[in-house]
Amino acid sequence: MALSLIVPGTGELYAGAKTRGFIFLSMEGGIWGGYYGFKSYSRWRENDYRNFAAVHAGVNTQGKDDTFYEKMTYYESRDYYNQITRLYDRNEENTYPEDDFWNWEWDNEASRDRFRELRNDSKSANRRAIFMLGAAVVNRIVSAIDAYIAIRSFNQAQEFATVKNWRLRCNADLLGKNKSVKLTLRKNFR
Numbered sequence: 785m786a787l788s789l790i791v792p793g794t795g796e797l798y799a800g801a802k803t804r805g806f807i808f809l810s811m812e813g814g815i816w817g818g819y820y821g822f823k824s825y826s827r828w829r830e831n832d833y834r835n836f837a838a839v840h841a842g843v844n845t846q847g848k849d850d851t852f853y854e855k856m857t858y859y860e861s862r863d864y865y866n867q868i869t870r871l872y873d874r875n876e877e878n879t880y881p882e883d884d885f886w887n888w889e890w891d892n893e894a895s896r897d898r899f900r901e902l903r904n905d906s907k908s909a910n911r912r913a914i915f916m917l918g919a920a921v922v923n924r925i926v927s928a929i930d931a932y933i934a935i936r937s938f939n940q941a942q943e944f945a946t947v948k949n950w951r952l953r954c955n956a957d958l959l960g961k962n963k964s965v966k967l968t969l970r971k972n973f974r
Contacts, residue, residue, distance in 0.1 A: 785935075789924050793809035795930075818916045836898065840890060842888060
């Protein structure tokens with residue numbers, strides 16, 4: 785079980801269930817490939833929407849956090865954002881300084897809509913990457929349970945021969961603290 789919690793499929797391979805082990809290993813590879821793919825796509829789209837904002841809203845992209853870009857999604861300019869914030873919050877702390885570093889003004893509504901699409905694509909890909917991390921956890925848990933079942937089946941299937949009421953059986957406990965191998969010879973008198 786511990787092997788499968790670390791790398792899904794390795795517990796099954798250890799127990800001799802090679803097909804199931806390779807399935808879990810393949811799923812793990814696919815999950816991590818998906819994670820890195822979604823993260824890469826999210827970063828590409830983030831670069832796209834930041835560059836798009838620089839071209840179509842005149843933004844200086846240096847040193848801006850995600851909250852700044854979120855405000856750009858909903859307001860046509862920094863001045864309009866500041867005006868609405870002063871009106872509803874009556875608080876100057878939430879406004880942006882009126883200098884070129886914090887300035888933005890969209891050239892048209894279609895540009896702002898395209899910016900929103902690019903930003904949503906980036907956020908969506910990032911959420912999918914997080915989903916892939918959840919899938920990796922689930923894959924480990926299911927693989928560990930399957931490895932436990934596989935090792936129990938492996939231990940129970942070690943009955944080598946049954947000849948005229950005589951049985952030779954091998955029980956192995958190679959995962960526990962006290963590793964042991966036990967051979968049993970039995971005779972049925974029924």
